[in-house]
Amino acid sequence: MDVVWFLVLSAFIFVIGAAGVLTRRNPLVVLLCLELMLNAGNLALIAFSRMHGDGDGQIFALIVMVIAACEVVIGLGIIVAMYRRRLPIDVDEMSELRG
Amino acid sequence: MSATSFGWLVLAFPLAGLLVIALAWRVLPGRSAGWIGSAAILGSFLSSIAALIDLQDHAENNRQLVDSAWTYASTADFNVDLAILVDPLSVFMCLVVSGVSFLIHVYSVAYMGGDRGYARFFAYLNYFVFSMLLLVLAANFVLLIVGWAFVGAASYLLISFWYRRGTATYAGIKAFVMNVIGDVGLVIAAFLLLRETGQLDYLGVFEAAQDEFSRNDGTLVAACLLILVGAFAKSAQLPLHTWLPDAMEGPTPVSALIHAATMVTAGVYLIARCFPLFELAPTAADVSAIIGTLTLLMAASIALVVTDLKRVIAYSTMSQIGYMVLGVSVGAYGAGLFHLMTHAFFKALLFMGAGSVIGAMAGIQDMDRMGGFKRAMPFTFVTFAIGALALAAFPLTAGFFSKDEVLAFTINRGGGFWVLAIVGYLAAAATAFYAFRMVFRVFYGEAVPEANELEGGHVAHGEPVNPMTGESEDTDVGFPGPEHHIAERSLPMKVAMAPLAVLALVAGVVAVPGVTDTLETFLDPTFESSRYHDTAPTEGSELIGLGIGGLISLTAIGAAFVVYLRRRGLTLELRDRFARVHGFLAHKWYFDELYDAVFVRPMATLGTFGRRVIETDFVQGFIVGGTTGIVRAGTSFARAIQTGFLRAYALLLLFGVAALVLYFLIAS
Numbered sequence: 001m002d003v004v005w006f007l008v009l010s011a012f013i014f015v016i017g018a019a020g021v022l023t024r025r026n027p028l029v030v031l032l033c034l035e036l037m038l039n040a041g042n043l044a045l046i047a048f049s050r051m052h053g054d055g056d057g058q059i060f061a062l063i064v065m066v067i068a069a070c071e072v073v074i075g076l077g078i079i080v081a082m083y084r085r086r087l088p089i090d091v092d093e094m095s096e097l098r099g
Numbered sequence: 100m101s102a103t104s105f106g107w108l109v110l111a112f113p114l115a116g117l118l119v120i121a122l123a124w125r126v127l128p129g130r131s132a133g134w135i136g137s138a139a140i141l142g143s144f145l146s147s148i149a150a151l152i153d154l155q156d157h158a159e160n161n162r163q164l165v166d167s168a169w170t171y172a173s174t175a176d177f178n179v180d181l182a183i184l185v186d187p188l189s190v191f192m193c194l195v196v197s198g199v200s201f202l203i204h205v206y207s208v209a210y211m212g213g214d215r216g217y218a219r220f221f222a223y224l225n226y227f228v229f230s231m232l233l234l235v236l237a238a239n240f241v242l243l244i245v246g247w248a249f250v251g252a253a254s255y256l257l258i259s260f261w262y263r264r265g266t267a268t269y270a271g272i273k274a275f276v277m278n279v280i281g282d283v284g285l286v287i288a289a290f291l292l293l294r295e296t297g298q299l300d301y302l303g304v305f306e307a308a309q310d311e312f313s314r315n316d317g318t319l320v321a322a323c324l325l326i327l328v329g330a331f332a333k334s335a336q337l338p339l340h341t342w343l344p345d346a347m348e349g350p351t352p353v354s355a356l357i358h359a360a361t362m363v364t365a366g367v368y369l370i371a372r373c374f375p376l377f378e379l380a381p382t383a384a385d386v387s388a389i390i391g392t393l394t395l396l397m398a399a400s401i402a403l404v405v406t407d408l409k410r411v412i413a414y415s416t417m418s419q420i421g422y423m424v425l426g427v428s429v430g431a432y433g434a435g436l437f438h439l440m441t442h443a444f445f446k447a448l449l450f451m452g453a454g455s456v457i458g459a460m461a462g463i464q465d466m467d468r469m470g471g472f473k474r475a476m477p478f479t480f481v482t483f484a485i486g487a488l489a490l491a492a493f494p495l496t497a498g499f500f501s502k503d504e505v506l507a508f509t510i511n512r513g514g515g516f517w518v519l520a521i522v523g524y525l526a527a528a529a530t531a532f533y534a535f536r537m538v539f540r541v542f543y544g545e546a547v548p549e550a551n552e553l554e555g556g557h558v559a560h561g562e563p564v565n566p567m568t569g570e571s572e573d574t575d576v577g578f579p580g581p582e583h584h585i586a587e588r589s590l591p592m593k594v595a596m597a598p599l600a601v602l603a604l605v606a607g608v609v610a611v612p613g614v615t616d617t618l619e620t621f622l623d624p625t626f627e628s629s630r631y632h633d634t635a636p637t638e639g640s641e642l643i644g645l646g647i648g649g650l651i652s653l654t655a656i657g658a659a660f661v662v663y664l665r666r667r668g669l670t671l672e673l674r675d676r677f678a679r680v681h682g683f684l685a686h687k688w689y690f691d692e693l694y695d696a697v698f699v700r701p702m703a704t705l706g707t708f709g710r711r712v713i714e715t716d717f718v719q720g721f722i723v724g725g726t727t728g729i730v731r732a733g734t735s736f737a738r739a740i741q742t743g744f745l746r747a748y749a750l751l752l753l754f755g756v757a758a759l760v761l762y763f764l765i766a767s
Contacts, residue, residue, distance in 0.1 A: 021749050030745075091745040098743030 006047035014040035025090050027082075031075045038068045102157070103166030105150035106185040106236055109193050112142035113229035117222055124218035133208035136221035140204050140228055144197040151190050162186055162624040163302065165238050172241075177298055184238035184301060188625040191436060191618075192235040192368055199360035199443045199599075200228045206451050206595035207352040210458070213582025214350075215575060220260060224356065227253035231361040235368060239300045240289040247285060247329065247365065251278035254362055258349040263577030266567045270345035277342040281332020288325035291318060292376075305375040312379050323376055323383030326369060327390075334366025334420045336394045341690050343417055347409040347464075348567070350579070351454030354409060358416040359447035364439050367423040371432050378430070378630045388428035388509075392519045395421025397688055399529035403536070404684040406466045407566070408453050411537055415490060416446055418526060422505050425523065429516060430631030431508030433619040437610050438505055440618075441497035445489035445603040451586070451596050452483030456541055458583040460549050461561035466537070471546025475553040478593060479586045480542045482600045487538045489603040491531035491656055494649040500607035502527060507644035511636035524651055531655035539663035558583055612641035 013036055020033030042061040049057025082089060116139025120132050127135070154162055167182035183189075204224060211220050230253050234246030252275075259271030293299055295318055296307035312319040328339070335343035343363070347354055357363060370377065370387060377384040398417035405411050419442045426435025456472060456479060457464055473480045489498040506527075509520040549559040563572045563579065574581040586592040609617040626632065636644075662669050674681045686692065740751075 018753055022746050022753070025746075094745060095743030098741055 003047050003051045007044055010040045010044040010047065012040075013037075013043065025092050027075070027079050027089060027091050030091060031072060031079075034075075035068060035072070038064055101164070101166075102150045102153040102185045102190075103164050103183060105146045105153060106164075106166065106183045106189075106193075107168070108146035109143045109150065109197065110183070110229065110232055110236060112139045112146065113225045113232065115139060117225040117229060120218055120222040120225065124222070127218055130208055130212060130217070132218035132221045133204070133211070136225050137201060137204035137208060139225055140197055140201040143228070143232065144194070144201050147190060147193040147197050150185055151194065154185065154187065154190055159624055165300070165302065167238075177293075179239060179241045179299060181242060182238035182300070183236040183242075185236070186625050187622045188368075188371060188436070189235050191440075191622060192364075193232060195364075195440050195443050196228065196231050196235060196360045199447050200224075200231075200356060202595040202599055203352050203355050203360065203447060203451075205591050206355070206454075207350075209589040209591040210352055210454055210584050211350060211580070212584060212589075213580035215580060216260065216577070220257075220350070223253060223256045223260065224352075227257060227356060227361055231365065234365055238302075240285075240292065240304070241299055243369075244282065244285055244289060247333070248282055250333070250362055250365060251275060251282065254278065254346070254357060257353040257356075258346045260349055260353065261578055263575075264348070264565055264572065264579075266565060267348040270342070270348040273345050274342035277339050278332050280339060281329040284325040284328025284332070288322045288329065291322040291325065295319075295322075301372065305373075308376055308379055315380055315382055319376060320380045320383050323373070323380045324386065326373055326376070327383060327387050330366030330369045330387075330424075331390065332366075333369075334363045334424065335417050336366065336421065336424055337390050337397065338690070340394060340398070340417055341687075341694060344405075344410050344413045344687070347407070347413050351409065351450055351457060354413070355447045355450035355454070358413065358450060359443040363416060363420050364423070364443070367420065367427055367435060367439055370424065371427045371436060374427070374430075374432060374626065374629060377428070384428045384430075388425050388516070388519060391421045391424030391428060392522050393421075394418070395425065396522050396526045399526040399533070401684050401687050402533040403529055404681055407464050408456065408466050408469070408537065408541065409450070409464050411466070411533060412446070412449050412453055415449075415530065415533065416442075418530060419446070419490070419502075421526075422502055422523065425509060425519060426505035429509050429512050429519075430629060430634070431505055432626045432629065433610070433622050434501065434504035434508050436622065437618050438498075438501035441489065441501040441603070441606050444599050444606055445486045445496075445498055448482055448486035448596060448599040448603050449490065451592065451599070452479050452486060455479040455584075455586040455592065456483075458585045459553050459558060460547075461559045461583050462563065462566060462579060463549075463561065464566040466540045469541045469547060469549075470544040471542070471550045472553075473542040475546070475550045476542075476585060476587055478596075482586070482596045483542070484538055485600045485603050487534040491534040492527060492648055492652045493531075493656070494645075494652065495607065497603050497606035499645070499649060499652070500610055500612075503644045503648035504610065504612070504641065506648065507636045507641045510644065511634065511640065524647065527648060528651045528655040531652045532659045535656050535659035536663060539659060543664055544667075553585075558585060558588070612638050612645065 017033045017036030017038075017040060020036065021030050024030055024033065042064055045057040045061045045064070047057075049055060049061075079089065082094075087093070116136050119135055119139075120127070124132060154164075157164070163184065163186040165182055165184050167180035169181055170178050171181045172179040204221070207220065207224065211217055214220060227250070230246050230249030232246075234243060234250055237243040237246055255271045255275040255278075258274050259268040261267045289299060292304050292308075296304050296311055298304055298307065308319065331337070332339040346357055349357070377387070395418045398414045398421060402411050402414035402418065405414060419438070423435045423438050423442070426432070426438060455476065456469065459472065459476060459479075460469060463469075485496075489496040492499040492502045506520050506523045509516050509523065546554075552559050560583070563574050563581065564570060565572055572578050584592065586596055608615060610619060662673075683689070
């Protein structure tokens with residue numbers, strides 16, 4: 001199968017994830033959408049790996065997964081902390097970084 | 100031991116006294132600090148006598164001994180040594196300075212007895228005397244300037260000795276600033292002499308100056324005028340005199356020390372020391388003579404109207420220093436220094452008497468409040484009257500011979516100097532008048548309550564107040580102590596005043612025209628190269644001068660007698676008749692006001708301008724405000740991006756990545 005199909009699918013998933021990150025205000029959903037984006041990247045990496053016939057891309061994909069796991073841990077930790085302190089679970093309310 | 104070893108000892112004693120008192124003041128019991136200080140100065144005095152005796156053993160042409168302790172600064176072609184010069188002039192000065200200072204120390208032991216700063220006072224006094232002796236003994240201009248600056252610092256410390264009294268600290272600052280002006284003049288003069296002659300030792304400079312400079316050479320005149328700036332600042336001559344009357348803020352013994360022995364005579368000494376330079380630059384010497392004459396006239400006229408007892412004596416000092424400056428400027432070195440010596444005796448005596456009276460008045464210094472102390476204070480009266488007689492140049496007292504010798508020399512120079520001499524005689528009349536104005540107003544007339552109280556056996560104890568402003572004060576450290584001392588009740592004060600009274604009467608014997616010339620002969624080795632060495636006035640003219648001087652003195656004392664005792668209302672009448680003259684004199688010829696308008700006010704305006712405009716508008720507004728403004732404006736864009744909205748950041752990130760991707764796509 002031509003690598004283009006994989007890339008198109010990957011692009012779709014990436015755009016869906018990006019749209020979710022940009023439009024949703026619930027941090028849980030934002031995290032899920034981030035996972036979508038990462039995994040879209042993974043899909044592209046695997047596809048290229050098969051196209052070239054070597055394992056480099058797969059190793060990259062594995063590392064991305066590890067990073068994604070770390071990121072999810074931190075993200076969920078922040079959400080739990082927010083919940084404990086009874087802060088609104090809404091990314092727009094978290095605007096402490098405003099200059 | 101040689102004369103120079105004794106010279107070093109003269110310096111070592113007060114330095115040791117200073118260090119002992121300054122380091123051990125906590126453990127010194129009672130009045131021991133005062134006795135240690137006095138003993139140190141006595142040691143100095145005895146060493147001076149030893150140096151004198153040793154010096155007399157030398158051949159006459161070998162009486163200028165230089166001894167160097169070590170090299171202070173060494174460069175390729177010239178060295179500055181820490182060296183002293185022992186010659187008749189410096190030994191004479193050492194004798195006067197240490198002798199009179201010793202008596203003032205003894206007087207202070209009792210007079211300052213109740214003050215909380217007792218040990219500090221004597222440490223300062225010893226430092227003052229040490230500085231003055233260093234100045235006098237220095238063998239080169241560098242050490243002279245060191246001593247010169249030390250004297251200024253010591254006077255600052257002592258004038259503002261009561262440091263919690265506002266007027267005293269202001270007076271100290273004033274004296275110090277005036278003195279620094281003089282220091283600067285002296286330093287520049289030393290630079291000029293170094294540039295022209297290549298050395299700084301007195302003897303070397305004087306010798307080189309003879310070959311280096313023609314008569315009235317421009318550079319030499321400039322150097323001499325700068326030396327005069329230094330001398331006039333120290334000796335309180337026009338126009339740098341305004342600090343002296345304010346220096347009365349210090350304790351009375353300090354006034355005596357500054358006026359009689361240590362400080363104000365430094366200028367006279369310097370002019371006498373640098374006589375070879377001044378004789379090569381007669382223009383500078385003439386300027387000095389004229390300024391001395393103006394000062395003596397001005398100060399004598401102010402002393403006629405001032406009512407503060409100590410300030411009257413202060414102006415009289417200024418006036419008498421004017422005579423000395425006139426003397427040493429016209430070439431009458433022996434006469435000028437003779438007057439310096441007799442003046443030291445009677446002026447110290449007058450201040451001690453004034454201190455005793457002020458003690459009886461519980462700190463009040465205004466003559467308007469005094470009167471009738473004659474019966475209550477017989478000892479003070481007699482000694483003060485002797486001092487006043489000597490100041491008034493009453494025939495046969497010490498001041499009589501010295502002052503008239505100066506004026507006889509001045510006349511002898513002829514030409515325009517006649518005018519100076521006439522002004523001198525005029526001021527002599529004023530001097531005799533104000534001297535007895537003090538005596539008649541303080542000791543005669545109706546007895547004030549304090550005098551009656553004292554006759555009843557009780558020294559008055561007023562509220563502690565500042566005599567200048569009338570503010571009530573504490574008696575804690577930094578203020579005058581609670582106790583008041585009068586000579587009648589305190590042996591050290593009597594012991595100090597009695598010898599001075601004797602000297603004020605008889606010190607004239609060292610130079611009676613036609614009879615003795617001890618002082619002239621003694622000082623001769625220093626001054627024999629003088630151009631005016633052989634132009635002394637004849638005995639006849641000196642005797643005529645003495646006659647005129649005595650007549651003037653007697654007339655003026657008689658006038659004071661009439662004005663202040665016979666016709667009491669006359670002074671008020673005169674004051675009202677000549678209100679403008681009186682106002683002019685009472686405002687001290689408006690010098691303070693003039694300096695205020697010319698120097699202080701413009702500087703203050705400049706300072707206010709700097710604070711308001713330069714500091715606020717330029718520095719704060721433009722430099723500081725400008726940079727922060729630029730940074731703030733520059734960062735406003737960056738701040739606008741930082742919205743704090745997480746999703747906005749994500750969008751930007753996405754656009755950024757998209758842009759990168761597009762770039763690479765297009766580029767490839």
